[in-house]
Amino acid sequence: MPSLPVVNQPPHRCGALIDHVARRLRLRSESVLAPLGIRPRHLIALTVLRDRGESSQQDLAKILEMDGTNVVGLLNDLEAENLVERRRSTADRRRHVVELTDVGAKLLARAEFALAAVEDEVFSALSDDQRETLYELLQQATRRTGPEACREADPC
Amino acid sequence: MPSLPVVNQPPHRCGALIDHVARRLRLRSESVLAPLGIRPRHLIALTVLRDRGESSQQDLAKILEMDGTNVVGLLNDLEAENLVERRRSTADRRRHVVELTDVGAKLLARAEFALAAVEDEVFSALSDDQRETLYELLQQATRRTGPEACREADPC
DNA sequence: TAGATCGTTGGTGTAGGACAAACCATTAAT
DNA sequence: ATTAATGGTTTGTCCTACACCAACGATCTA
16 A cells, blocks of 8 residues: 555654743743842743642742752742742741742733733744644653653652 | 623733743653764754754844853854854855864754653643644744844844 | 955863752651 | 651853954955
């Protein structure tokens, strides 16, 4: 059956593409975010906290995929600005439960608003519908990242 | 008309999301790419060169949005591995025309193949169709980035 | 001929982030 | 009760990416 192989073309890889777009976004974001006193990676952390709700620092380290010691520094920054709150977990008093504060939520909203122009520029070739689709795809990709992120019964 | 505002909800911003996904991809890619002797940013450059065809170094600097001096270093790496070729432009002998070599094209293909597992993991929550959609959206977003990238009549 | 442009080299500075060691508080195991 | 393991914190070291500046040779343009 010589008609089959055409269908079976290799899937496109978008790794380099994503990296490229992310870089362009980040470059522009830095200057926009600076007046708000935060940097791109702070924004990522705040976003994760908003989308996932309170998390332990280990969870954050796992999700952000960065070293635990660096998460500490990141949270120190955010807590110093009162954007985030660290509470001791009642269940396990070694743990810190990290949660977005009202101030943090508001700042996150303001940051996203401020970034509107940046995204408009980088995604100028995309329609509103396409941007929404992009958002949903990324959201879905990050929400459940596969079986390796959480093992056993922990809700992660 | 109190019925309108519901429709006019703020569009979702995916800047942080993209950054997050890009980071996860990059972390895994580094180890996969290492045996091939290249790094993620080399891959981006090769991808751009494949998708755009030969370009001057200025063009590359503009598209990759990195400083010209750093583009030189990047190309030095790639040319040392014979993945890329610098020719003097016949029209303007100051210019270098950078082009992907056959070796470079093959390595790029191999790299993308090697990255399949990485993308499968990061995008495990997405179906094949969704991944293709994602690819197309990103491709479209990068292809024409708006009027500010190229001015006047240069084909960029 | 003078000035602008493309690429190159070399150097400086900043930042992100990995990694390791040592520490405290707390919990779990024996 | 003692010991071991765990979550978080601090400190310090190291590497890489990258922006930026200055100076240069070759080339093009006025």
